[in-house]
Amino acid sequence: MNDSVREAWGLLPDYLGQHVILSVSALLLGVAVSLPLGIAASRSRRFGTPLLAAVSVVQTIPGLALLALFYPLLLALSVLTQDLFGFSIRALGFLPALLALTLYAMLPILRNVVTALAGLDPAILMAAKGVGMTPRQSLFKVELPLAAPLVLAGIRTATVWVVGITTLSTPIGQTSLGNYIFTGLQIENWVFVLFGCVAAAALALVLDLLLAVAGSGLAMRSRGRLIAAGLGLVAVIAAALAPELAHPRPAHQGIVIGAKNFGEQYILSQLMASRLRQAGFSVSEKSDLGSTIAFRALTAGDIDAYVDYSGTLWGNILHRTDMPGRQAMLDQLAAALKKDHGIVSLGSLGFENAYIFAMRRDRAEALHIKSLADLAAHPDLRIGGDFEIFSRPEWRAVAAAYGLGAMKRRQYQPDFLYRAVMSGDADVVSAFSSDGRIARYGLVILEDPKAALPPYDAMLLVGPAHAQDAKFIAALKPLIGSISLTLMQQANLRVDRDQDKQTPAATAAWMDQRLPH
Amino acid sequence: MIEILQLSKAYAGSGTQAVSDFNLSVPEGEFLVLIGPSGSGKTTTLNMVNRLVEPDGGEIRIQGRNVLDSDPVMLRRNIGYVFQEAGLFPHMTVAENIAVTPNLLGWDQARIRTRVHQLLDMVQLEEAAFANRLPVELSGGQRQRVALARALAARPPVLLLDEPFGALDPVTREAVAADVRRIHQRLGLTTLMVTHDMTEALLMADRIAVMRDGRLIQVGTPHELAASPADDFVTQLIENPRRRAHALAEMLNA
Ligand SMILES: Nc1ncnc2c1ncn2[C@@H]1O[C@H](COP(=O)(O)OP(=O)(O)O)[C@@H](O)[C@H]1O
Ligand SMILES: [Mg+2]
Numbered sequence: 001m002n003d004s005v006r007e008a009w010g011l012l013p014d015y016l017g018q019h020v021i022l023s024v025s026a027l028l029l030g031v032a033v034s035l036p037l038g039i040a041a042s043r044s045r046r047f048g049t050p051l052l053a054a055v056s057v058v059q060t061i062p063g064l065a066l067l068a069l070f071y072p073l074l075l076a077l078s079v080l081t082q083d084l085f086g087f088s089i090r091a092l093g094f095l096p097a098l099l100a101l102t103l104y105a106m107l108p109i110l111r112n113v114v115t116a117l118a119g120l121d122p123a124i125l126m127a128a129k130g131v132g133m134t135p136r137q138s139l140f141k142v143e144l145p146l147a148a149p150l151v152l153a154g155i156r157t158a159t160v161w162v163v164g165i166t167t168l169s170t171p172i173g174q175t176s177l178g179n180y181i182f183t184g185l186q187i188e189n190w191v192f193v194l195f196g197c198v199a200a201a202a203l204a205l206v207l208d209l210l211l212a213v214a215g216s217g218l219a220m221r222s223r224g225r226l227i228a229a230g231l232g233l234v235a236v237i238a239a240a241l242a243p244e245l246a247h248p249r250p251a252h253q254g255i256v257i258g259a260k261n262f263g264e265q266y267i268l269s270q271l272m273a274s275r276l277r278q279a280g281f282s283v284s285e286k287s288d289l290g291s292t293i294a295f296r297a298l299t300a301g302d303i304d305a306y307v308d309y310s311g312t313l314w315g316n317i318l319h320r321t322d323m324p325g326r327q328a329m330l331d332q333l334a335a336a337l338k339k340d341h342g343i344v345s346l347g348s349l350g351f352e353n354a355y356i357f358a359m360r361r362d363r364a365e366a367l368h369i370k371s372l373a374d375l376a377a378h379p380d381l382r383i384g385g386d387f388e389i390f391s392r393p394e395w396r397a398v399a400a401a402y403g404l405g406a407m408k409r410r411q412y413q414p415d416f417l418y419r420a421v422m423s424g425d426a427d428v429v430s431a432f433s434s435d436g437r438i439a440r441y442g443l444v445i446l447e448d449p450k451a452a453l454p455p456y457d458a459m460l461l462v463g464p465a466h467a468q469d470a471k472f473i474a475a476l477k478p479l480i481g482s483i484s485l486t487l488m489q490q491a492n493l494r495v496d497r498d499q500d501k502q503t504p505a506a507t508a509a510w511m512d513q514r515l516p517h
Numbered sequence: 518m519i520e521i522l523q524l525s526k527a528y529a530g531s532g533t534q535a536v537s538d539f540n541l542s543v544p545e546g547e548f549l550v551l552i553g554p555s556g557s558g559k560t561t562t563l564n565m566v567n568r569l570v571e572p573d574g575g576e577i578r579i580q581g582r583n584v585l586d587s588d589p590v591m592l593r594r595n596i597g598y599v600f601q602e603a604g605l606f607p608h609m610t611v612a613e614n615i616a617v618t619p620n621l622l623g624w625d626q627a628r629i630r631t632r633v634h635q636l637l638d639m640v641q642l643e644e645a646a647f648a649n650r651l652p653v654e655l656s657g658g659q660r661q662r663v664a665l666a667r668a669l670a671a672r673p674p675v676l677l678l679d680e681p682f683g684a685l686d687p688v689t690r691e692a693v694a695a696d697v698r699r700i701h702q703r704l705g706l707t708t709l710m711v712t713h714d715m716t717e718a719l720l721m722a723d724r725i726a727v728m729r730d731g732r733l734i735q736v737g738t739p740h741e742l743a744a745s746p747a748d749d750f751v752t753q754l755i756e757n758p759r760r761r762a763h764a765l766a767e768m769l770n771a
Contacts (some may be wrong), residue, residue: 123600123602124602124604124606124607126604127600127605127606128602129569129593130567130593130598130600131594131616131617131618131621132590132591132592132593132594132595132621132622133617133621134590137621141617142606145608147606222652315703358700359739504670
């Protein structure tokens with residue numbers, strides 16, 4: 001508990017700083033785009049009506065989906081600019097997050113600009129013309145000042161939305177206060193989750209308050225209030241930027257280790273980072289990457305190394321469905337990744353994190369179920385899976401091999417799967433073989449006599465930039481073949497268990513001592 | 518001198534002729550009042566003088582120059598206009614409202630300050646008390662005085678007023694009307710004022726122009742109108758105040 005709080009505090013300057021930079025940039029960009037668009041929209045109905053409709057539609061796209069959509073979009077654009085102009089844009093992290101958040105910021109601002117301008121008293125507009133103002137002078141001296149309070153209200157709404165939605169930029173590789181929430185949810189560290197939520201809410205409230213002061217300054221024509229609000233905003237931004245400015249992160253020479261969005265990945269990325277630091281590299285981590293985003297990030301050079309699993313790469317990257325056997329799969333993967341993407345596989349870490357299916361022991365025994373083949377006799381059983389399993393080839397293979405297509409399915413956040421099976425909410429659940437909680441909860445793993453499920457050896461992948469870097473490879477090589485399934489299960493349990501929960505960093509340090517150097 | 522020749526206007530899509538075949542000549546320094554029932558085309562006529570409304574046909578000459586040949590923005594800066602309901606800018610103080618046109622014309626700030634001071638004095642508002650107030654902090658009469666000051670800020674030779682006293686109580690109305698007439702005289706303005714109140718017209722006008730259904734029925738001094746009204750409509754207009762004054766006097770004497 002105390003450890004978690006201390007760790008959370010330690011991360012705050014970085015997370016909060018990046019969160020503020022992203023949110024404020026998106027808001028500024030949102031205002032800069034929405035003001036002229038709003039003015040144009042209020043001048044022409046033919047332009048305004050479809051514009052507002054389009055922006056409203058954007059608002060209905062769930063935040064996470066919108067953010068995730070910008071990644072492939074920018075990736076495609078990046079390929080295009082590479083072909084046309086010889087440079088590529090960064091598809092991961094700040095840029096896609098900024099674009100998506102800017103779109104979110106636009107609706108409230110745009111709508112209020114249009115409403116405010118349309119609602120102005122025609123007699124006042126006539127007077128502006130009558131005293132000899134040009135249309136431009138009328139806009140800047142009369143219409144915009146009169147619209148300002150409503151426009152500011154729109155900016156306040158946008159601010160609260162954007163600061164909240166910024167937490168969702170974590171899975172596309174942009175650090176934010178969302179890192180607390182995503183990591184916390186994965187490893188059931190509620191201190192982290194709470195920390196992230198409270199920090200984001202506090203930030204939103206502070207910014208909203210400052211804008212409210214600015215608004216009252218406008219309304220009361222009080223220069224003092226406007227200055228106070230301005231200084232407050234500058235202070236918040238400066239405070240957020242201070243750690244960044246004091247210790248500018250090395251933009252290019254630093255190594256970035258990637259991690260997908262679950263505990264084992266956090267531990268392994270910390271382990272790799274610590275081995276590289278011991279070898280003298282400056283290292284940072286980018287965690288909570290979506291599964292395929294991590295691989296793309298490696299090929300694009302956004303990250304330099306991470307751990308992926310043979311079965312995942314086999315299906316997702318090589319698009320193969322055949323099952324050549326465990327070692328053959330590793331060999332063919334290594335060759336293909338090298339040839340197609342310039343990525344080097346240092347080899348298997350020594351354990352598998354395979355998709356398996358598990359049941360509560362008492363339930364399995366009562367129904368005489370030992371293997372996946374036995375499930376076919378019980379079509380009324382409910383099967384729980386994580387968000388992706390039922391759309392993955394593994395499930396299709398299992399369902400086809402054992403005739404399980406008709407089973408009732410339910411999807412859960414991965415950590416809640418164990419709760420679901422223990423409470424009887426689900427009879428069978430998908431799980432991962434290296435998860436320490438399988439043994440902890442005394443679940444039985446259903447056998448796979450037809451070998452329908454592929455192997456999932458943990459492979460250490462190194463991106464093109466360091467494929468020939470002997471010092472880099474020497475620092476990581478001792479990890480290869482040295483992590484047993486039991487050690488990984490124990491490590492995962494330290495992070496996942498409810499009592500005496502350890503942070504991924506502490507667990508990585510614990511593993512580091514037990515592994516060869 | 519303002520000359521209006523063959524002026525006509527029909528608003529797009531309205532089907533009716535707002536103003537038709539309107540001819541009028543207003544000599545320099547004259548106070549002319551346009552009167553007629555609501556919808557008779559008074560505002561439309563007035564607005565065509567400074568091109569807030571563009572005429573369909575005809576000509577308006579100010580000091581010999583066709584307004585359609587001048588840049589409308591510059592034209593409006595050289596014509597004072599007091600709008601129905603004042604039309605003050607609600608986000609600007611009294612001083613800022615008055616300074617609008619001088620600022621548009623690029624006067625230097627010292628000159629503008631002096632001018633604002635002069636004008637507040639002219640419309641009898643104490644500078645210390647009023648200069649920094651917003652329009653919402655003024656009474657109706659004070660608002661119309663500020664509107665008058667704003668209209669006159671850039672020393673225009675021509676002043677247009679569209680029912681400037683419509684929203685005022687009778688006592689304030691009389692006071693502001695007297696001030697308008699006094700300032701017109703003092704500055705040697707050529708003034709066109711719209712009203713639908715014949716008493717007001719009779720008290721203020723050098724000449725009165727009567728409109729109905731977009732047409733000019735008769736122009737003349739109050740005496741001429743009273744002595745030889747062009748038709749029943751003008752007779753009724755003129756008789757109305759006399760009859761009311763009579764009825765009132767009888768009631769009070771009874
Ligand atoms: N902007 C406009 N669009 C269409 N019709 C108008 C407009 N302004 C005035 N009108 C019409 O033109 C006629 C004259 O109006 P107006 O000049 O405002 O009359 P008055 O000022 O004498 O009351 C009326 O029939 C009125 O409905
Ligand atoms: Mg009118």
